[in-house]
Amino acid sequence: MTISKLLLAATAAIAFSAGVASAQETLKIGTEGAYPPFNNLTADGKLEGFDIDIANALCDEMKVKCEFVTQDWDGIIPALQAGKFDAIIASMSITDERKEKVDFTGKYYNTPSAIAGPKDSDLKGVTKADLAGKTIGVATSTTHFNYATQTFTDSEIKGYPTSQEFLLDLANGRLDAVEDDISVLEEWLKTPDGACCKLIGQPEPQPVEIFGEGAGIAVRKGETDLVNKLNDAIKAIRANGKYKEINDKYFTFDVYGAES
Amino acid sequence: MSSYWTLISWGPEGWLDDIFHGVFITVALAAATLPVGLAIGFFVALAKQSREPTLRLAGNIYTTIFRGLPELLTLFLVYYGVQIGIQELVRFLQPGASVEVNSFVSGMVALGVVFSSYASEVFLSAFKAIPRGQYEGGYSIGLTGGQTMRLVILPQLVRIALPGLANLWLILLKDTAIVSAIGLSDILRQTGIAARVTREPFLFFGLAALLYLVLAIISSIGINQVERAVSQSEAKR
Amino acid sequence: MTAVTHTVDVDDIPPRAREWTRERIVGTSLLGLWLIVFIALVVYLITAWNPELFQRWAPAYWNGLVTTLQLVFVSIILGAILSIPVAYGRMSKNRVASALAYAYVYFFRGTPLLAQTFLIYYGLGSFRLQLETVGLWVFFREAWYCAILAFTLNTAAYQAEILRGAIQSVPKGQWEGGAALGLHNLQILRKVILPQALIVALRPYGNEIILMIKGSAIVALITVPDLMGQTRLAYSRSFDFQTYLWAALIYLAIVEALRHGIEWIERSLTRHLVR
8 A cells, every 4th residue: 555755755756746646547535434325344344335336337437447445534535635545435415615625526426314213202303393402413524414513403413423323322222313314324224223213304404505416526626637537437327327227226216316 | 143253253254354454553553653662762861861951941842742732632633734734845845746644654653752752751760760870980981972871871771661661562552542543444443343334332342452451461471571581681689 | 287368369260151062952953943843833823813713613612621621520530439449459468359459450451541431332332221221321321421431440440550559659667657556557547658658649640630631532432522522523624724733732731730730739748858
């Protein structure tokens, strides 16, 4: 893998790396690995999921090799900026806040946010009033977290490093509700651990300013070449049926959403 | 749900091989940090006991900062901050390029500076325990300052400082757990992933605690050997 | 020997100018480096000063700080209480008590605080049904209580060793003297041994408090919003590095204040001793 070079040695290597910013044989892709069914790690240390399959399909389109790097969600953008990888394909929503730090491609899927709770929950809905006084678990640094802290001001919001941790706490009764992507919650509810719980509803409305235009691929600012290549590849796999193939492997509905 | 034995087995179904990879990283990180931390700590201690006030002040500032900051914070400062700093510097010199500081090196540097601050205190009290007569004896037989330090003082210093340094090594082994926060696949991170995916937190975090204990026990045995070897040459008091 | 009839005023030899030895050069250049670092830091903080950022996050930082201090002080006090039986067990001649205490101390000093915290929060959290039957679920449900439990158990182990070391450092003659005066063991402990032992224990206790404050940074990972947790939150929303720098300055200030406080207490308590 990568070895860090001291500045003096790096100055020599810089001559070779200058201008190599986007056109490589290998595209290093950063992902979280803790967000099934989009990206998660298996027992033998491999990555699998919707994001991974989409990434591999895009790399095939662009005739490059994909190399995946796992990175904790909280530090994924700084890691991109630091050059640990060249693109983030980890279900990252395209928001204005993030656009200040990175450039995004067009979306590659867009699913709404939803709230889940225990089966015996007495929650009638998911409005601010319904959730008043309840404890809600969300993953930090996500659009769901921003929405929850802004909207459910009468509830206690607990921030977790990944969705897996708050699902664990929901199952063992520490939380009254959790908020996350509907696909993630539905996937979890199908597992034995999710048998405790159910979907309660989807918050309305879901403003684009908070949730963004869908999940996109993030690259470092200024790498328009890579953005264009990825956008072309996304269009290509949507046109040639590869997208539908991957979509149907994981979901029973079209996750792309409306054409933007 | 697979049985517990499957979960902790080797191979693709079990997590044991991933966890042992974590053990390797933990030990490698601690072992890589040790010489760096010892060397820096030694020189900082030299500075703190020198007669030159500027040197003493410089040494004390170093120790104050790195003993005062939480290790997690030092780690983030090195991982994100130095990263950004080097990035800006490189971009200034040659735009379009990027230099990466990987997590292992960040962990090594962060743990190294923290270790060296505490080690300098241990070395300092060891320096104080060596009588001035040793230095004078060295000079009187014509050894230079450097030679005296190397041939006369250092062996005694190591013997006196050993218990304190052994304690710091054990602390270092435990402190490596924080690098899980910057994505380095050490014991805690691997068991954390396993706990998360298999929903068996008690099994895997218990396993993590057990592994650290085993490392501590092995280290204690090793340290006892070193202490015995080092004090063999000591005259009976 | 003739008496001195008159004296001649001889000026003191003028002091030798401090010459530039190798050490002085190295020392001055190192200080110069530190100065550059500090100036760069101040310049960065001033140029990156963002009043909006400050307004948004300062209250959060304050709450985080209060949480940190509460967590540490409650844990230290509870840990001190718990450390007494553990220390007693460690010094006891009873094999069972001694072994139990040794095992306790070995476990909590031999494993990382982070692992202990995760074990208690997530590990014990997965035993909800069993805990509910014993009525303890209410306790383990809250991250705050789990954090306090983990910290208390951890610090009790370290404090037990500090206490033991301090009591054992008092010469046996003190115990014997007390016995000769007809005092009961407990009376000797309270009136003769402990005052002497606590002077020895003061510095290590101070270090332990400082280590706890630094160690508290990890509770951010189990949803307790301490100072470190608020810092990470602020960074993840703003991506502004100064969030970490401010946190570093706050921690440094607290630790330094504590360190000087402990040194002052030690100085006033040991005024009567010749050191």
